[in-house]
Amino acid sequence: MTGPDFRHDEAGTPASAWTSALAAHEVHELDLPTTPGRLVVVGAHPDDETLGAGGLIRTAAVAGWQVEVVCATAGEGSHPSSPTHPPSLLEGVRRQELGQAIARLAPGAGVSCLGLPDGSLADHVEEVVAALVATIGTDGADVVLCAPWRGDGHPDHEAAGLAAAVAAARTDARLLEYPVWMWHWGSEADVPWRHTRLLPLDDTIRSVKRAAVAAHASQVEPLSSAPGDEVLLDDSFLAHFRRDVELFLEDDEPVSDEALELVHRERSDPWLVDSDYERRKRAISLASLPRDRYEQALEVGCSVGALAVDLAQRCGRLLAIDNSVTAIAAAAERTATLDHVEVRRAAVPDEWPSGSFDLVSVSEVGYFLSPRQLAAVVELSLGSLTGTGHLLLCHWRHQPVGWPLAGPAVHEAFLATGAPIVAEHHDPDFVLHVLGRPA
Missing domain, CATH: 3.40.50.150 (Vaccinia Virus protein VP39)
Structure with a gap:
């Protein structure tokens, strides 16, 4: 499933509509193993993992899980018209923000950025697969792999999700997927509800997640007052990630591995x-x-x-x-x-x-x-x-x-x-x- 064309700076689905939709559906709680294992979280760009799975990362870290974050790109293309932050500068900024955000969510977690081209991740799926398989290794049965949803509507997100699904199939890891942009463009009818799971977040975890989101300052604040440096993720968008639950999709249908x-x-x-x-x-x-x-x-x-x-x-x-x-x-x-x-x-x-x-x-x-x-x-x-x-x-x-x-x-x-x-x-x-x- 792929969402329609959308723009981040256009009005999207309000958070209140999603709150009503979540309340209208009986969604099972996410069942995580009681014995700590490994959580590998994938992002297409720095901030994806924090927005979509920051609560999961924090929950796992508190429970003693080994957490590793793999980001496919450095997100250097987020402000293509910026007069102050060319891609080379923005790449360094966003890598630093990624490290700071994960340090808040899971101190001691491993963080890596593959540095693949922002905006064309679909051309590099096998490289992401290889990196994830190398990260997971041969103990995939003890790994929860979490990645952007393959139906999220953003090409980079869907490519990262596909790579994670293939890596999960090759390693026997359990795959969870999280939406990011679906909250903006989608509606209740776009969600495969039978595959959804909810992770409750207490006030302490939500507070840590908010601090981690704030660490991605280049995305949640203007880069400057100049045209082209406007805020990318405004408050109405961020409201989707302040609720007391995170939603994940767990689809047990086998992925087609055409390698x-x-x-x-x-x-x-x-x-x-x-x-x-x-x-x-x-x-x-x-x-x-x-x-x-x-x-x-x-x-x-x-x-x-x-x-x-x-x-x-x-x-x-x-x-x-x-x-x-x-x-x-x-x-x-x-x-x-x-x-x-x-x-x-x-x-x-x-x-x-x-x-x-x-x-x-x-x-x-x-x-x-x-x-x-x-x-x-x-x-x-x-x-x-x-x-x-x-x-x-x-x-x-x-x-x-x-x-x-x-x-x-x-x-x-x-x-x-x-x-x-x-x-x-x-x-x-x-x-x-x-x-x-x-x-």
């Missing part, structure tokens, strides 16, 4: 499968298999089908799957003359193929799963093996940008099951294991 599809769409051979490195890696993979022949094989994450062609020489039947439509088309073309190879689009773990296999290959795909997804794939892979079957694992051992897991961590998840190691190979750039079915 791997785009990789295949933009390049016909994204992994350079005919390079010496890739050829050598496939040769070692096949040489590590303890049997010359497998009757039923499954390859998870076949990409453009290079490994499928090689595995097909050792298999009676091979099912090769991938979630990328473009990759599947390329793999189908590459294996078109191999009648015993079936190529199928499937997203794992949710669309895991039925049946048993005496060979399952999970190669160069495990780190494109969230930790929870990987745990499911570990169980499904080993559970799909016949009693004498083998599981082939081969992964690049370095850290993929924008994903929480690296190859060694993927293999450790499989090894932790106690599955017997049949073959093992360690290379400076990849790690390989062949496992048997656990007893």
Whole structure:
């Protein structure tokens, strides 16, 4: 959902209208874990996090949570016609204000500003995703990630919200979204009420939040008396953020992560499968298999089908799957003359193929799963093996940008099951294991 075109200096929806709307709907209270965890709050510009989630930040800090704030831009474009504050000066001012505001809300919190271009964040979504994934790491199940609402009506806010949704899906973090400009342009009909949650704010927390908002002086006060330096966020707008609750949206619908599809769409051979490195890696993979022949094989994450062609020489039947439509088309073309190879689009773990296999290959795909997804794939892979079957694992051992897991961590998840190691190979750039079915 995207709001209509709006201007900050035009009259918007009055705060009293929203007070009535909130009272008219039965909104559940935000349920936060009682055990302190990590709160990562995202802003498109300095002040977003304070306006939309300042009360949450303060509540978490008081409760002993580890708080980290990531701001995508420095907000240098807030006053494009200013005669006194060019973007280079305003960038420094707003970075300083961000630090001061967060110091009031959560002393000791981590604060970072990515410095991406203000006004064109939609062109840098993957960079925000990568920064958030790196911040969250592999313990996403203990993280609450809070970001601008994807329906907020401001392109930068919606881009930051999309990036957070993708990062949450890749890391298993819980995602909350907060509106900012919706309060200005929107009405009761624009809110997906079934996804809303309210966080009550007591007088002490509201007082701290007001002080944090005031720290963003370049936005809540005029820069000067000169034309172009007018106040950006006037009192009628700020009234939306003085109420005794904060509203968040929590939508459990899965976000569409098109990263791997785009990789295949933009390049016909994204992994350079005919390079010496890739050829050598496939040769070692096949040489590590303890049997010359497998009757039923499954390859998870076949990409453009290079490994499928090689595995097909050792298999009676091979099912090769991938979630990328473009990759599947390329793999189908590459294996078109191999009648015993079936190529199928499937997203794992949710669309895991039925049946048993005496060979399952999970190669160069495990780190494109969230930790929870990987745990499911570990169980499904080993559970799909016949009693004498083998599981082939081969992964690049370095850290993929924008994903929480690296190859060694993927293999450790499989090894932790106690599955017997049949073959093992360690290379400076990849790690390989062949496992048997656990007893």
